[in-house]
Amino acid sequence: MEILAQVALSGFSVGAIYGLIAAGFSITYLATGRFNFGLGMWVMLGAMLSYSAIEVLGIQPLLALAGVAVICAILGLMSEWVSVWPFRNSDNDLWIVATLAVGLLLVDSAQLIWGTFPLDVAEYLDDRPWQIGTISVRSQQVLILVAFFAIAFSYELLLRFSTVGLVFRAVASDPKTSELMGIRPRKVEIAAYVASAAIAGVAGFLIVPIVGAEANIGTALGFKGFAVAIAGGLLAPRGALVMGLSYGLIEALITAYLLDSIKDILAFSLVIVILYLKPFGLFGPPQGEAR
């Protein structure tokens, strides 16, 4: 039982990161039908920047978080200019390859700046494990889960009740008509990419004490976040968040009770099966065109 609780906690905390990354994918897909395919590299960027801010410059974690989010947001905006906007009307979804190319630039730059060895970042709250009853808990895991629910909750509130949310949903359902109503889809698109990059940066900030800062951590994280977003349904923001937690749990269970080495094989196969049964994701629309 204790082992199960421990497994569940670590599964959920990694899953929360997948969920955040998935939200980063779905927020731009919702508004524009496109997204940053290399978002995992932005998580890596967030992790690297957090290392520099906290371990090198000695900035308070909370301030560092703000800095990471802002830098990622600005770079995210710049990358949207070169890798997404020019390809909005392209035949072959060229933005997929172009955003991936920006990701490659980030990886190589990170290797040149920070080197290829993993760098350690101390946990933000407490470096020693906490004992809750008989289970020992890493403070960072708790922090991740708290941050996840805070972000998920405000994301949901924002989409549902604010004008921003209304505008987003309007552009998502019909960009042409919303333009006629005086909304500028371009601005919405920019806002979405800024938010997406910032979320990825925050995810990197949250996970770095656990996985360490290394230039190649982004690929797996981003890809799993992407799998989660698609399996949950790119058009269903809540799906991405729920699916993220479940994916993390499934991974942790496979590691604990089967074999660590086959967890990716099983988890990805599961995603393919889900897509076979529900092409638009578990929480997506049952049929019809996805945009």
Place this chain on the structure above:
Amino acid sequence: MSFFQSYTFLILAVFLCMPLLVSGTYYLYLFSLLILYSIAAIGLSIFTSATHKQLFSQAAFMGVSAYIVALVLQALGDWNGLPAISLSISVVILAALASAIFGFLISFPAVRLAGPSFAMVTLAIAWISWSIAIQWQPVTGGELGLREFFPLAKSEVEQRLFYLGILVAFLGLILLYRRVFSSAFGLFHAAYRDDAIALAALGVRESDFSRLLLFLATALAGLAGGLFALQQDFVNPDSFEVFDGVLIAIAALIGGLRNVAGPILGVFIVFILPEFFHNLAEYRLLFYGFLVLVILNIARDGILPSTRDQAWRHKSNFNDSRNEKLTYIEQASSLEIIGMSRNFGHVKAITSVSADIREGEIHGIIGPNGSGKTTLLDLVSGFVERDEGKIAINAYNVSEQGISDHVGVGICRTFQKIRNFEGLTCRENLLVALFAHRFRLSLPGMCRSMFARHSQEQESLIAEHLHAFDLSDIADVDAGNLSQGQKRMLELARVTIVPPRVLLLDEPTSGLDKQEIETLKQAVQRCSQSGTLILLVDHNLSFVSSVCATVTALSDGEVIASGSPSVVLSSQQVVDVYYGGLEHVDA
């Protein structure tokens, strides 16, 4: 083959012969990589240029086939001389086939997916196969891989011969590619690229076609992988990483997808050029990143964007010996729509609509926007599944599901927003329809289409038909450059060149001027006289009342009146719906 094409082909052949002229084996190795990755990239270009979906798993399919080759040759043990050569060739071919079957199986979950999801699934497949290669140690040898299974190609002379072998195979493959793309299949490919839905409306099943393309793409990847295994005499998971699949896609995209030279150039830039800059290895990803961003921002369709590589344009290649007659489907004498219903969520789009169309009759459907007219056409043509209701032709139920099956029983349609193959000429648009009629019904048919060219009869049939629709002058103009009226005519010509039993027209007059409407009217009446039952939806009431013998009026998905145009248009309910209860005004 045009002069330009044979010219580039010669340059390529000479270029690829160069490593045979210098001593040492380094260039042999480099150029065989160029050839092998090119084969995989060409496979990818066949798939992506038509479906517009990104395929990131080519390296994985190469890996599958490479491992199969290694394992089989290892199991067979030591062979030598001529038997060994023929044995290895057959093993490579079998492995390519196995890889293609694997691709075909994966197409079942994959082809229905939208672009981003499809890209994700291909990445997942690449990741899964790579993990399996590492984890399944007893069979794959884990990270170390397998080695020394190919006893040939050891000495320098043998390596030269081996290179010559794959060079000849590659050049043969390019010639075969050109041959296949100047066939009916090539035309289908171009049509699918332009408008997959319009092709489906001619009866070519969308999923079957993209499945076939995926089969071809993965077969080529498999061929490349099998030869790769022989060339290296060594396979391990590092050679087929997820990232290699992405690089193959990048190579094909920056080179240009629509001709065979594009992927080759792309592979040269992406895989071969960096080999000359070993000391700059740490900047490799920066190089790829900038390369993609710069090239795609400058040249959207790649460095060699040529769309006209297909020898299709040459009109002289009538070589079809089998003078197949068009098999006209027996004409219909009645179409009954009985109790048709369809809901979208809570919205009742169509509620128990019935209509009856008799021989020689043109039947009109009218009603305000949102009354369910287009949904009715979608239901009758199989674009939307029906919740309830039946369609009967000559009192036989049409139980078929799906678009192409409806075309199979002779129900064809046009679209409110005109769908033509805009990159093809008018002549080619009609030819697609003729070929679709001949090959549509099966996957084997699609395969046969790779070896079929058009015949003299087809050519004259098309000329006649173009003349009838007043399109003769613009027969060789791309459909994308026509006026609205000409586009409408072309669409109508395309769906009627093989006379359907039932023709459904969705808003045929929208966007047409008075003169064009007159031409359209004559064309529609001509179709009707030749025995086709016509059901049309239109907003132009004077057009409807002048062509249609009977009219059904819909409002909120229900029939509110039906009968002759004069009766329906003067019925109180129709007047209420159209004029909001005002006094009757003559339409």
